[in-house]
Amino acid sequence: MQPDTAIEPQPAPAARALTCPSCGGSVALRAAGYTVHVACQYCSSILDVTDPQVKLVTAYNQHLAELEIPLGTRGVLRGVEWEAIGYLQRSEDGDYGWEEYLLFNPYHGYRWLVKVRGGWSMGEALTVTPDWLSYDQLVVNGENYTHFFADGEARVDYVLGEFYWRVAVGERVKTADWVRSGVMLSREENASEVSWTRNAWLAPAEMRKAFAIRPEAIWPPLPHQPSPWGAWLRTGAKIGALAFAFLLVFALFFGGTSWTAAGSFPVAADGREQSVTLGPIVLPHRYQSVHLRADVPQLENGWVDLDYSLVERKTQQVYEAYGAAERYSGTDFDGPWSEGSRKAEVSIASVPVGTYDLVVEYKANRWSGASGYAETAGWMDPAAAPVVQVEVRRGAVYGSNLLIALLLLAAPLGLALIWHLAFETARKSESDFAPSGEDDDE
Amino acid sequence: MNNRTFVYGLWCLGVAGLFIMSTVYAWSPFAQGSRARTHGGFYGPTHK
Numbered sequence: 001m002q003p004d005t006a007i008e009p010q011p012a013p014a015a016r017a018l019t020c021p022s023c024g025g026s027v028a029l030r031a032a033g034y035t036v037h038v039a040c041q042y043c044s045s046i047l048d049v050t051d052p053q054v055k056l057v058t059a060y061n062q063h064l065a066e067l068e069i070p071l072g073t074r075g076v077l078r079g080v081e082w083e084a085i086g087y088l089q090r091s092e093d094g095d096y097g098w099e100e101y102l103l104f105n106p107y108h109g110y111r112w113l114v115k116v117r118g119g120w121s122m123g124e125a126l127t128v129t130p131d132w133l134s135y136d137q138l139v140v141n142g143e144n145y146t147h148f149f150a151d152g153e154a155r156v157d158y159v160l161g162e163f164y165w166r167v168a169v170g171e172r173v174k175t176a177d178w179v180r181s182g183v184m185l186s187r188e189e190n191a192s193e194v195s196w197t198r199n200a201w202l203a204p205a206e207m208r209k210a211f212a213i214r215p216e217a218i219w220p221p222l223p224h225q226p227s228p229w230g231a232w233l234r235t236g237a238k239i240g241a242l243a244f245a246f247l248l249v250f251a252l253f254f255g256g257t258s259w260t261a262a263g264s265f266p267v268a269a270d271g272r273e274q275s276v277t278l279g280p281i282v283l284p285h286r287y288q289s290v291h292l293r294a295d296v297p298q299l300e301n302g303w304v305d306l307d308y309s310l311v312e313r314k315t316q317q318v319y320e321a322y323g324a325a326e327r328y329s330g331t332d333f334d335g336p337w338s339e340g341s342r343k344a345e346v347s348i349a350s351v352p353v354g355t356y357d358l359v360v361e362y363k364a365n366r367w368s369g370a371s372g373y374a375e376t377a378g379w380m381d382p383a384a385a386p387v388v389q390v391e392v393r394r395g396a397v398y399g400s401n402l403l404i405a406l407l408l409l410a411a412p413l414g415l416a417l418i419w420h421l422a423f424e425t426a427r428k429s430e431s432d433f434a435p436s437g438e439d440d441d442e
Numbered sequence: 443m444n445n446r447t448f449v450y451g452l453w454c455l456g457v458a459g460l461f462i463m464s465t466v467y468a469w470s471p472f473a474q475g476s477r478a479r480t481h482g483g484f485y486g487p488t489h490k
Binding site (some may be wrong): 232235236239240242243246247250251254285286287288289290308309310317318319320321322323346347348349350351395396397398400401402404405408409412 | 451460461467468470471473475476477
């Protein structure tokens, strides 16, 4: 009895060698069975390998390009090991050149590794056709793309290695591109077909890890290059908001006391310097701020100078502040006017624990328009019984400190936002659809 | 966590730390008054 013959799986494409009919060099086929055309690695002549008798398609004897990724190099990109088997140089009739490496993996097929102005992308041919969303928007696989480059024409300038189609120097296709952050959608059209390729941006670190490619400075940014600050801005904003929320809650716990009356004292009609001692003011915490607020209800066209001295009873240590309440009013050709305030507030920082007296040295003044001092008693008339009322409160958190903290927290985010906007402006200015005047090349 | 996030996190911690320190010492760069440095004599006794 004959044993059953097992059906053997199709062998994975193997490398094989052939001889270049142009220069006699040994040409390795890395994707034998799939490859249609191969460019000789020694003389760049293009060979048709679909026939067992290798045919010379185009004979070249040109200088070989020095490749950043020598053909045959393998590297792991996004979890798959790829081998570089083909290389193209393309341009728009000699301008705006770029390079394309054809990558191959027997289980995952082909990908393109595209280098434009030092930036790398990994291209995968789409098997579906994008749909129009609007006049400049496409959608495919749930991703929206915005039109970036209008109809152009790409020409093959140089070929090396092997390809799954009949490649030729001088081959031309019509091109157009759409982008979203991190991805470019490229359309290529020739007489017989239209193909779409999804080019995913590869970060410099990915290329360094996969193919030991040294990063290059890219400016202006490539059309689909993600802003280095865009993603971080969202994370940073969350961290900053969290930090500020913490400071707000902290500030609520250390807000301090409400205002309490410390004393009231009369204003002399002759405007002489007076002094009064108020207290005791007991400060219980290790350190606190002391806020003093003077109110002069009768004040009108005049001012009161106020010198405060907080004097600790035991140590006689003094904490000083100066304030002035001033209020003016009158009538001119625009009508009645007034400025200033009858209240004046000052604060004294970092006052240590203790029992204090508040010494207030004050001097009342009156003013009468452009003529300077008034002849009449004005608001200081004893009949009006003018007084200065002083209130006090203690605290710890200054609103100004909270504002400074907010500015410091926001400063890095603001800088990142400026850089992000500059990046995006430069990126969009490269588009064929940029508003007039943005593209410097035009 | 990338380097930027880490550095910004440290920055936020520093700012929060400075804010807490300023609160503990009840200090502000904009306070009008502070400890008298040039006062030569004694007021006392000043209490009534």
